[in-house]
Amino acid sequence: xxxxxxxxxxxxxxxxxxxxxxxxxxxxxxxxxxxxxxxxxxxxxxxxxxxxxxxxxxxxxxxxxxxxxxxxxxxxxxxxxxxxxxxxxxxxxxxxxxxxxxxxxxxxxxxxxxxxxxxxxxxxxxxxxxxxxxxxxxxxxxxxxxxxxxxxxxxxxxxxxxxxxxxxxxxxxxxxxxxxxxxxxxxxxxxxxxxxxxxxxxxxxxxxxxxxxxxxxxxxxxxxxxxxxxxxxxxxxxxxxxxxxxxxxxxxxxxxxxxxxxxxxxxxxxxxxxxxxxxxxxxxxxxxxxxxxxxxxxxxxxxxxxxxxxxxxxxxxxxxxxxxxxxxxxxxxxxxxxxxxxxxxxxxxxxxxxxxxxxxxxxxxxxxxxxxxxxxxxxxxxxxxxxxxxxxxxxxxxxxxxxxxxxxxxxxxxxxxxxxxxxxxxxxxxxxxxxxxx
Amino acid sequence: xxxxxxxxxxxxxxxxxxxxxxxxxxxxxxxxxxxxxxxxxxxxxxxxxxxxxxxxxxxxxxxxxxxxxxxxxxxxxxxxxxxxxxxxxxxxxxxxxxxxxxxxxxxxxxxxxxxxxxxxxxxxxxxxxxxxxxxxxxxxxxxxxxxxxxxxxxxxxxxxxxxxxxxxxxxxxxxxxxxxxxxxxxxxxxxxxxxxxxxxxxxxxxxxxxxxxxxxxxxxxxxxxxxxxxxxxxxxxxxxxxxxxxxxxxxxxxxxxxxxxxxxxxxxxxxxxxxxxxxxxxxxxxxxxxxxxxxxxxxxxxxxxxxxxxxxxxxxxxxxxxxxxxxxxxxxxxxx
Numbered sequence: 211x212x213x214x215x216x217x218x219x220x221x222x223x224x225x226x227x228x229x230x231x232x233x234x235x236x237x238x239x240x241x242x243x244x245x246x247x248x249x250x251x252x253x254x255x256x257x258x259x260x261x262x263x264x265x266x267x268x269x270x271x272x273x274x275x276x277x278x279x280x281x282x283x284x285x286x287x288x289x290x291x292x293x294x295x296x297x298x299x300x301x302x303x304x305x306x307x308x309x310x311x312x313x314x315x316x317x318x319x320x321x322x323x324x325x326x327x328x329x330x331x332x333x334x335x336x337x338x339x340x341x342x343x344x345x346x347x348x349x350x351x352x353x354x355x356x357x358x359x360x361x362x363x364x365x366x367x368x369x370x371x372x373x374x375x376x377x378x379x380x381x382x383x384x385x386x387x388x389x390x391x392x393x394x395x396x397x398x399x400x401x402x403x404x405x406x407x408x409x410x411x412x413x414x415x416x417x418x419x420x421x422x423x424x425x426x427x428x429x430x431x432x433x434x435x436x437x438x439x440x441x442x443x444x445x446x447x448x449x450x451x452x453x454x455x456x457x458x459x460x461x462x463x464x465x466x467x468x469x470x471x472x473x474x475x476x477x478x479x480x481x482x483x484x485x486x487x488x489x490x491x492x493x494x495x496x497x498x499x500x501x502x503x504x505x506x507x508x509x510x511x512x513x514x515x516x517x518x519x520x521x522x523x524x525x526x527x528x529x530x531x532x533x534x535x536x537x538x539x540x541x542x543x544x545x546x547x548x549x550x551x552x553x554x555x556x557x558x559x560x561x562x563x564x565x566x567x568x569x570x571x572x573x574x575x576x577x578x579x580x581x582x583x584x585x586x587x588x589x590x591x592x593x594x595x596x597x598x599x600x601x602x603x604x605x606x607x608x609x610x611x612x613x614x615x616x617x618x619x620x621x622x623x624x625x626x627x628x629x630x631x632x633x634x635x636x637x638x639x640x641x642x643x644x645x646x647x648x
Numbered sequence: 649x650x651x652x653x654x655x656x657x658x659x660x661x662x663x664x665x666x667x668x669x670x671x672x673x674x675x676x677x678x679x680x681x682x683x684x685x686x687x688x689x690x691x692x693x694x695x696x697x698x699x700x701x702x703x704x705x706x707x708x709x710x711x712x713x714x715x716x717x718x719x720x721x722x723x724x725x726x727x728x729x730x731x732x733x734x735x736x737x738x739x740x741x742x743x744x745x746x747x748x749x750x751x752x753x754x755x756x757x758x759x760x761x762x763x764x765x766x767x768x769x770x771x772x773x774x775x776x777x778x779x780x781x782x783x784x785x786x787x788x789x790x791x792x793x794x795x796x797x798x799x800x801x802x803x804x805x806x807x808x809x810x811x812x813x814x815x816x817x818x819x820x821x822x823x824x825x826x827x828x829x830x831x832x833x834x835x836x837x838x839x840x841x842x843x844x845x846x847x848x849x850x851x852x853x854x855x856x857x858x859x860x861x862x863x864x865x866x867x868x869x870x871x872x873x874x875x876x877x878x879x880x881x882x883x884x885x886x887x888x889x890x891x892x893x894x895x896x897x898x899x900x901x902x903x904x905x906x907x908x909x910x911x912x913x914x915x916x917x918x919x920x921x922x923x924x925x926x927x928x929x930x931x932x933x934x935x936x937x938x939x940x941x942x943x944x945x946x947x948x949x950x951x952x953x954x955x956x957x958x959x960x961x962x963x964x965x966x967x968x969x970x971x972x973x974x975x976x977x978x979x980x981x982x983x984x
Contacts, residue, residue, distance in 0.1 A: 267759050397968055401975055403759045404690040408901045409971070412964035415898060423957045556894070557773065561766055568763065623777035630770025634747060637764055
């Protein structure tokens with residue numbers, strides 16, 4: 211099999227797997243897998259930009275994805291007017307004091323010198339911190355007291371109450387993630403590669419802590435539900451006589467037809483975004499900029515000697531890759547139509563994406579997309595397969611034996627084990643992945 | 649009297665928990681720093697190694713309990729600890745044989761080894777969940793307290809009580825024993841010296857006839873002992889839950905970097921710095937200030953600098969400050 215045939219064949223394999231799922235487990239679950247697979251592919255594309263192009267090791271993908279989710283809420287939910295009038299000003303003002311404090315501290319650090327520098331920085335930080343807490347906390351208490359059972363937060367910016375704002379939310383997810391990436395990149399890039407990893411690991415946990423605890427922003431663990439979506443609602447479709455008629459033409463009942471139809475629409479939207487991003491990534495890879503990136507990745511010292519600003523280029527691509535992860539994060543939240551901060555798990559949103567990129571082939575955009583779809587399919591299917599396997603193993607055992615019960619119960623944990631083994635096997639025997647970089 | 653009361657409150661809620669937590673982090677960070685010094689990569693599987701070691705120890709604890717063996721007032725888990733260490737050591741050596749050795753021979757870049765350790769992390773996490781599930785497991789038995797708050801109040805006549813949990817005492821004592829043993833081993837024994845030589849300059853060590861495979865093997869065994877001990881102490885103090893150990897990774901890494909990666913002394917210092925910062929910043933100081941300040945200045949609020957939910961942020965901020973101002977850490981580690 212030649213190299214050039216390999217990628218198309220593997221994509222055909224993924225298509226066969228998903229269509230096969232449709233025949234065996236029903237089209238609804240096949241489309242669900244397809245939708246999440248497309249989003250995973252977008253995330254993998256972002257991570258591939260950082261790792262495959264530039265060799266940056268980011269283990270905070272979960273944080274950027276969660277920020278995307280937050281952005282989706284902030285854009286697409288309507289604002290809560292009572293909350294804004296109760297404490298909105300205080301919160302905005304408090305945040306401004308916080309920002310001013312940080313800027314002041316940075317200025318003190320850069321402009322002053324000697325012993326004055328340390329004391330001035332400390333004074334700015336301490337005074338700023340207490341001023342921030344005093345103004346900000348009052349606002350938070352006021353906002354969270356507004357109808358806490360259903361709102362208790364500021365809401366979003368969807369002043370028109372229009373559904374297409376959720377698409378804006380996707381883009382805003384990219385912007386928010388890019389901002390966080392700039393902050394973290396400024397501090398941790400230019401140091402050892404391990405430090406970036408540990409710094410991103412930390413920022414992801416902090417972003418998650420903010421999402422879980424800042425109720426005025428994201429309702430915390432009370433979750434935001436019922437996010438507007440860019441596709442029609444199933445219940446509306448079922449009321450629409452024209453839709454019911456055409457569904458009957460396919461021999462489908464209205465309920466099934468409406469779920470399949472909305473999922474297909476989502477798949478189309480995600481696919482459009484994926485294709486655009488993939489096209490841009492391909493163009494970038496083959497441009498002089500992309501060649502420079504790979505030159506930096508392969509030999510930083512040589513590239514620096516040629517006059518390339520390695521740290522600045524790293525910062526650039528780190529921001530771009532994180533922004534793509536943010537977009538994907540916003541998509542997931544819109545698709546689920548809920549923001550559930552507790553659902554963000556590093557194993558699922560960081561390390562699984564890494565498996566996708568490594569298995570697909572780091573440095574190759576098509577490889578990342580392939581890895582995203584393939585590993586996502588596997589991630590979903592390992593559980594039923596594991597259960598089947600366990601049922602097979604335990605078939606000979608006596609009913610009610612403790613070991614049998616334990617084995618069947620632990621089939622749910624097969625996923626992590628399988629993903630780890632796949633990652634290690636690929637790294638060992640095919641380190642360039644399924645679709646290697648040319 | 650007021651000053652003494654304030655001191656007791658502070659000791660009870662900040663110093664004692666901080667000491668215990670710091671000791672746990674320090675032993676964890678020692679493991680990370682040993683791997684970094686000898687094998688030269690950041691081991692992301694360390695948290696899950698700790699979890700696995702704890703699981704092995706818990707299984708032995710249950711076995712002993714069912715056989716009616718106990719350790720008097722001390723938790724049975726301490727008796728089971730050596731067996732847990734042995735099982736973890738076997739697992740780590742097996743991992744090294746099947747996974748890491750290949751990349752060592754290839755002289756792979758450190759970042760590849762980090763990704764490999766991610767794979768190992770997945771597998772260990774899966775194994776842990778496979779064996780024991782995801783529930784909360786409390787395996788501490790024996791006496792709960794060395795001194796209860798009431799006994800302390802009766803003995804001293806102060807208004808505030810000081811409670812000292814057995815697990816806290818054990819943690820600090822065990823940590824001391826472990827640290828002394830480790831430093832004795834590294835500084836006085838032949839193998840320990842060869843390990844330090846290998847860590848300082850690999851090529852020179854090889855030229856002097858040090859067997860690298862032996863050094864690596866001993867390292868993994870020591871790491872198994874450190875990780876299991878840290879995990880069991882943490883589990884005794886709080887409780888065992890599979891995924892909390894993964895979250896310990898961040899403070900442990902912060903501790904190792906703050907102290908200077910590769911420096912054992914630094915790991916211990918870093919562990920206590922991170923732990924005390926975390927406990928002190930998230931503790932509401934209202935009760936302490938009530939005793940220290942005159943009545944009209946008493947604070948109404950809790951005087952909690954940041955909420956406990958942001959304790960990760962503390963280790964992260966410390967990490968960032970060190971990275972910005974002193975990237976080699978307090979004790980001049982190997983990092984650049």
